[in-house]
Amino acid sequence: MSRLSFLASLLLAGITSVHAEDMHGMAMGHEAPLGFDATIDKDGHLWVVDTLGEHVRARRSDDMGRSFAVSTIVNPTGEPIYAEGENRPKIALGPKGELYVTWSQPRKLPWTGFVRFSRSLDGGAHFDAPTTVHADRAEITHRFDSLAVDGKGNIVVAWIDKRDVEAARKLGKPYLGAATYYSWSTDRGAHFAPERKIVDESCECCRIALARAPDGSIDAFFRAIYGDNIRDHAFATLPVGGTSPKVERATFTQWHIEGCPHHGPSLSIDEKGTRHAVWFSAADGKATIWYGQLTPGAPPSHLTTIATAGASHADLLADGTHVWIAYHQMSPAGLDLVLRESTDGGTTFSEPRQIAHTANESGWPKLVLWNHRAFVAWNPEGQFRLVPTEALQ
Amino acid sequence: MKRMILLAALAVTMPAFAAPPAALSPADVKTLIAPPSKGVRVVALWALDCAYCEENLSALARWQHQHADVDLVFVATDSVGQRDLLSARLKAAGLDAVPSRAYADATPDRINYLIDPTWGGETPRTLVIRADGTRKAFSGALDAGRIASLMN
Numbered sequence: 001m002s003r004l005s006f007l008a009s010l011l012l013a014g015i016t017s018v019h020a021e022d023m024h025g026m027a028m029g030h031e032a033p034l035g036f037d038a039t040i041d042k043d044g045h046l047w048v049v050d051t052l053g054e055h056v057r058a059r060r061s062d063d064m065g066r067s068f069a070v071s072t073i074v075n076p077t078g079e080p081i082y083a084e085g086e087n088r089p090k091i092a093l094g095p096k097g098e099l100y101v102t103w104s105q106p107r108k109l110p111w112t113g114f115v116r117f118s119r120s121l122d123g124g125a126h127f128d129a130p131t132t133v134h135a136d137r138a139e140i141t142h143r144f145d146s147l148a149v150d151g152k153g154n155i156v157v158a159w160i161d162k163r164d165v166e167a168a169r170k171l172g173k174p175y176l177g178a179a180t181y182y183s184w185s186t187d188r189g190a191h192f193a194p195e196r197k198i199v200d201e202s203c204e205c206c207r208i209a210l211a212r213a214p215d216g217s218i219d220a221f222f223r224a225i226y227g228d229n230i231r232d233h234a235f236a237t238l239p240v241g242g243t244s245p246k247v248e249r250a251t252f253t254q255w256h257i258e259g260c261p262h263h264g265p266s267l268s269i270d271e272k273g274t275r276h277a278v279w280f281s282a283a284d285g286k287a288t289i290w291y292g293q294l295t296p297g298a299p300p301s302h303l304t305t306i307a308t309a310g311a312s313h314a315d316l317l318a319d320g321t322h323v324w325i326a327y328h329q330m331s332p333a334g335l336d337l338v339l340r341e342s343t344d345g346g347t348t349f350s351e352p353r354q355i356a357h358t359a360n361e362s363g364w365p366k367l368v369l370w371n372h373r374a375f376v377a378w379n380p381e382g383q384f385r386l387v388p389t390e391a392l393q
Numbered sequence: 394m395k396r397m398i399l400l401a402a403l404a405v406t407m408p409a410f411a412a413p414p415a416a417l418s419p420a421d422v423k424t425l426i427a428p429p430s431k432g433v434r435v436v437a438l439w440a441l442d443c444a445y446c447e448e449n450l451s452a453l454a455r456w457q458h459q460h461a462d463v464d465l466v467f468v469a470t471d472s473v474g475q476r477d478l479l480s481a482r483l484k485a486a487g488l489d490a491v492p493s494r495a496y497a498d499a500t501p502d503r504i505n506y507l508i509d510p511t512w513g514g515e516t517p518r519t520l521v522i523r524a525d526g527t528r529k530a531f532s533g534a535l536d537a538g539r540i541a542s543l544m545n
Contacts, residue, residue, distance in 0.1 A: 034499050084472075085442075085500065110482060111444060205442050229533075258534040260443040261515045280513060282532060287513030309511045312502055330506035361500045 034363035035088030036384065038377035040370045041097070047124070048377065048384055049091040049101055050363075054078030056089050056103055058124055064375070065386035074118045074127040080106045082113065082143065086207040086264050088363060090147040092155070098188055099124050100155055102133070104143040111204075113143035115159045119189040133157050133183055134195045140166055141178060144264075146208040151216015154240045155189055158182040158208045158220055164200055177225045178204040184240045198236055199247045201225045207264030213237070214273050221250065221267040221277055221294065229258045233265055233279055235296040248296035253281035267294075268318040276323050276346050278306060278314040289314045289327060293346055302346050307338070317367035317374055321345040324374045324389055326355075326365045334359040337378055339389050356380070356387045413476040414469055414483075414495035422507040425466070425494070428526045432462030433544065436508070438518040440470045440501075441478065445534040447486045449517035454491055456540045463544075467493045468508075470501040470516060519543065 036050035046061040048068075055078055060070035082104040083089060089103040099120040104113045114137075118130040134142050141162035148156045161181040168175035180198040185191060203223035213219050217237050224234035226249060235250035255261075263280035270276065275294035282288070289307045292300030306314060306325055314327035323342040328335055329352070337356040340349045358380035366377040368386070376387040417425065425436060437453050439446035450467055457465045467488070469479050473495040483489045496504045505514045509530060512518060521529045521543055531543050 087442075110441070204444055257515060257532055259445045259449075259515055259517050259532055260440065261513070262440070262442070263513065263515075282513045282515060285511070285530075285532075287511060310506050312514060328502060330502050330510075332507075335503065361498055361503065363500070 033083035034361060034379055034382060035083040035085065036363045036366070036377070036379055037088055037090045038366050038368055039091055039093060040368045041093050044370055046368070046386065047091055047093070047099065049074070049089045050379070050384075051081050051083040051089060054081060056081060056101060056118070058091065058099060058101060058120070058127070060124055065377070065384055070124050072120070072124050072127065074101050075130050077129075079116075079130075082106055085364070086205065086262060087144055090145065092147045092149045094149055094155075094188060095153045097123055099127075100147060100149065100189055101127065102145045102147045102157055104145050104159070107139050109139055111141050111162070112139050113141060115142050115145040115157060117157065117189060117192070121188070128189075131192075133192050134159075134161070134181070136161070136163055136195065138163060138166065141204065142181075144205070144207055146210045146220075148210035148212060148218045150212060150218050150240060152240075153188070155185040156182060156210065156218040156238055156240065157184070157192070158198065158210060158222075158238065160202070160204055160208070161195075162204070164197070176201045176229060178202060180208065180220075180222055182220070182238050184238075186240065193241070196244060198238065198245050199224060199234060202234065203231055203261065205260035205262055209265045209267040209277070210238075211267040211269050211275075213269050214271055219267065219269065219275070220245075221265050221275075223261065223264065223279075224249070229256055231255050231257055231261060235275070235294055250277075250294045250296045250300065251279055251281075251290070251292070252299045253283045253290070255281040255283040257282070263312060266314060266316040268316050268323075270318040270320065270345070274318070274345065276316055276318040278316045278325055280312070280314070287311070291316070291325060291346065291349070304349060306340055306349070307352065311338070313364040315365050315367045315376075317369055318346070319369055319372055319374070322372070322374075323349075324367055325349070326367050326376045326389075328362070328365065329354075333357075335362060335380070337362070337365055337376060337387060339376070341389065353391065355389060356385075412493075413480040414467075414473060414493040416473040416497040417468060417494040417504065418497040419504055419507055422504060425468070426508060426520070426522060428522055429464055429524050431524050432464060433524070434464045434466070434522045436466055436468055436520040436522070438468050438470055438508070438516055438520070440516045441475065441482065443516040446517045447482070447488070449519065449534045450483075450488050450491075451486065452535050452537065452540060453519065454488055456537065457491075465491055467491050469493070469495040470505065470514070471495060472499050473497050474499075
């Protein structure tokens with residue numbers, strides 16, 4: 001068996017090198033992109049997805065990230081993959097141990113991409129050939145995918161889509177930003193429904209936050225555009241089938257920018273339905289990570305400044321009355337992974353506490369939960385680790 | 394002889410800086426943002442993912458054509474590992490005659506911070522540095538009017 005897997009890895013290495021030659025001159029992506037995603041299954045296994053050249057890799061750790069017992073290439077046939085910043089590969093788990101993976105595939109023209117999906121129904125031993133989630137195959141932006149599984153096991157994928165920008169351009173009509181679309185699968189990813197628009201004129205370069213509500217539905221929180229390039233956030237529940245989403249404004253920072261923030265938000269909904277969120281704004285030139293509890297259609301409650309200059313890419317997780325926020329804080333000494341914690345449902349937060357440090361770089365932090373304990377998935381210098389959030393007593 | 398003439402003609406028509414973006418490491422930032430000995434240095438930060446950035450670079454390049462005291466440099470926040478893609482994008486937009494740099498880090502946060510600790514990394518970002526050491530910065534796409542107010 002080990003010889004077989006050795007042969008398989010040799011074969012894979014061959015495939016990788018052939019495609020590297022094919023792509024010579026296109027330089028799709030950094031040599032060692034740091035984008036990753038992580039989650040923990042009901043048995044306590046940690047799953048991590050990242051990229052190796054033109055391959056998405058899914059790994060399982062049985063010892064909380066110290067070592068990996070399973071490592072499987074999701075797409076043995078290589079393809080360009082966005083694996084940096086807001087465009088990292090994603091992983092989500094189905095109720096019967098299904099593994100679902102999405103990523104965005106750059107196309108040849110600038111700002112173009114397709115949202116790709118693959119699944120494993122055998123615990124990660126192998127993945128099905130990737131498919132393109134959307135029916136629209138125009139060479140335009142379908143990128144910045146986000147992935148979630150609802151309470152019934154349906155898969156929801158949302159992304160940023162520029163088909164309406166193109167349509168407006170042909171008619172000579174103005175159009176700000178891009179649209180946000182989504183699709184769903186009710187058969188464990190065998191098929192996806194024709195995509196549906198969430199909203200027109202939303203921001204074109206920020207990740208979309210998806211979270212499961214207590215009723216099992218998937219809610220989206222994403223950067224939209226209001227009036228003349230006010231880049232605040234919208235909230236919408238994404239129905240599987242049925243009616244179109246109702247989209248409501250959910251943040252009111254009034255940040256005006258004809259540009260790309262490169263900072264998407266994060267959302268987590270507790271058992272009572274409180275929508276805990278973090279988002280980034282640089283209104284009035286002040287870079288700020290905000291926490292608030294969303295009340296769509298009205299300004300959020302419990303607004304709190306989490307961090308300011310040099311802070312970025314906050315992730316948030318709620319469990320009962322416990323809320324954790326992890327983010328990157330730059331300083332002249334390097335990059336700190338910082339935690340702020342609430343034990344009263346987001347009313348108050350602890351002072352910022354550095355829980356890890358690197359002199360170099362890392363992919364964006366991702367909070368994961370196991371038995372009511374939170375950990376931060378992090379990969380400084382490409383070395384994956386799970387950082388505990390508990391303070392040493 | 395014909396080949397010689399052809400080569401000479403090519404050399405003449407080649408823009409002075411039509412080279413791929415040079416690496417900008419954290420150690421290079423100090424020099425990049427140091428006040429110029431005279432005039433104004435404009436650092437135009439852009440990114441491949443940013444759909445507003447090329448119009449910003451174009452507006453700044455046009456401004457520079459009309460203002461001899463402006464020292465303009467384009468800096469991509471993308472990794473210099475993507476130099477071919479960055480170079481192709483600038484060339485396609487007719488912007489490859491301007492000196493160009495790209496971050497030597499895989500993620501932009503560290504160099505963003507070193508350039509301007511108050512900047513959140515949004516692009517386009519334009520930094521104006523004068524010989525007297527004063528600085529101004531603006532996030533978002535600039536037109537001629539906005540450039541004029543930023544320069545004054």
